[in-house]
Amino acid sequence: LVALTLIPALLATLGTRVNRFSVRLMRSGDRMFWLRFSRWVMRHPVAVAVPVTAGLLLLGAPFLGVKLGSPWATVLPEDAESRVGWDIVAQQFGPGELAQIIVVNTSETSTLSPDNIAAIHEFVQRMEADPRVRRVDSILSTDLDVTLEEFQFLYSLSSPETIGGPQVAFALDELVSDDRSLSMIRVVPDHGPVSDAAHDLARDIRASPPSGDLDTNVTGVTPDLQDTVTRMYSDFPKVIIYVSVMTYLALFFLFRSVVLPLKAVALNILSILASFGALVFVFQQGHFQSLLGFTSQGITEASVPILLFSIVFGLSMDYEVFLLSRIKEEYEATGDNTHAVAVGMEKSGRIITSAALVLILVSAGFASGDILIVKTLGFGVALAILIDSTVVRALLVPALMRLFSSANWWAPAILGGGTRPGTRPS
Known part of the structure; x- marks a missing residue:
């Protein structure tokens, strides 16, 4: 809205005065660099495209x-109040005390029937024998020296x-509803809530409940x-497909080409994949953590890949549209693919470089923060x-524009595509 209304109005008002205080720093030399560099790349398209693509795939491999x-208190700075409280509880009572797994049992009759008491008894014994479990709180967790049959009675x-x-009165008050249709079992792990052991324990409990x-x-x-995490990622592949297809269609009607939108989407996903792999390498595996000032939690925060995809896909596509629009203008004027790419x-x-530099500097500011999720997102962007x-x-x-040559601009004639008459494919 600002770009379509406010900026044109300001430019019309200022006229040539908008350039009064412009800074001229090697503009012609800067343009000549991009011209010469792009021509060098297009003289060696295979030698450039193959190793660069392989390098990006290798960078994305850790993903x-x-x-x-998901984040826990340990991602906070050590002097944060909630982090201090967590550390105290973990040291005094064990890291699993604030990560209790609650097993909620319901029954249409009574959770205290003899059969259900037997089922709860078997489950509690299994949990108490598990080395990953620190403590189990249930209606059977008392100091009374009684058998299963005596508990049932x-x-x-x-x-x-x-x-x-x-003890029984306390257990009934804490763990059983008044109508006895619901009872709870509290399983206290011997590990923190984001540990592999706690996650495995929770999965095992769900797989084999009372x-x-x-x-x-x-x-x-x-x-x-x-x-x-499951809910966040259940539809994420659909989002990626939807965004990719809609972007392809928008670019197809913009450039009247089958190949250009496909390359744009593929290159976008490739650059995002490379950044995903780098995030895993740095923040999950813990490389360079001393340099960047953080302690790895051994996980990748679940929201970061989704946010990163949403932010970077749009920004990257902006750069692609800037570049391809200028290339298309030159191609329509000359019909020379190589010349059009170089001029574009x-x-x-x-x-593109200036716009990217601004965003990199802003994102790097977030990467210098103390909150791990903010640091991760800033670094990734x-x-x-x-x-x-x-x-x-x-x-x-x-490189790819040179390899595809005139095929870059092909589309079915019925859709307004096709190689321009008089073009000189190169």
Whole structure:
């Protein structure tokens, strides 16, 4: 809206005065650099395209081992109040105390029926024998020296607390609903909520809950994190496909070409994939953590790839449209593919580089922050823009434009495409 209304009005008002304080720093030399560089790339298209593509794929390879997770208190600075509180609890009571896995059992009759008590008893014994578990709180977790049959008899009474004493009364009050249709079991892991052991434990509990006629739901910090990641990524592939298809169609009608939009989308995804791999290499695997000032949590924060894709795909496509629009104008005027690419790079390279530099500097500011998720996102955006504006736009685009030659501009004639009459494919 600003670009279409306010800026034209300001330019019309200022007229030539808009250039009064312009700074002229080697403009002709800068343009000649992009002209000569693009021509050099197009003289060696295969030698440039193959290693650059391989390098980007190699940079993105660590993403194959991504472990998605959600942030916990440990991503905060060590002097943050909530981080201090977490550290105290973890040191005094164990890291799993604030990561309890809650097993919620419901029954249409009573969760305290003999069969259900037997099912709960088997589950509790299994959990107490698990080395990943620090403690289990249930209606059977008392100091009473009683057998399963005695527990079944005790909870069959209308007022079991009169015989079981205060421990049974406390368990009923804390873990059982008034109508006895619901009961809870608290499983306290011996590890923090984002640890592999806690995640494996939560999955095992969900895979093998108490039996009987109990309907079981598992909640708590770790299961919540798992469900959040699952929900976030259940439709993410559909989003990628939708955005890619819509972008392809928009660029197809803009450039009247089948190949150019396909290359634009593919190169965008390639640069984003490379930045994803770098994020895993640095923030999940912990490389350069001393240099960047963070402690790796062994995971990639789940929202970062989604946010990074959303931000970088749009920005990268802007640069692609700037470049291809200028190339298309020159191609329509001359019919020479190689000349059009060189002139397009000459006249848009400086603009793209300057715009990218601004965004890189802004994103680098976020990367210097103390909050790990902010640092990760800032680093990812800065790196993705750097890769896209240099490696992709300066090397891959002219190399591929040269390799595809006149095929770049082909489209079915019925859709307004086809090679321009009188063109000189090169």
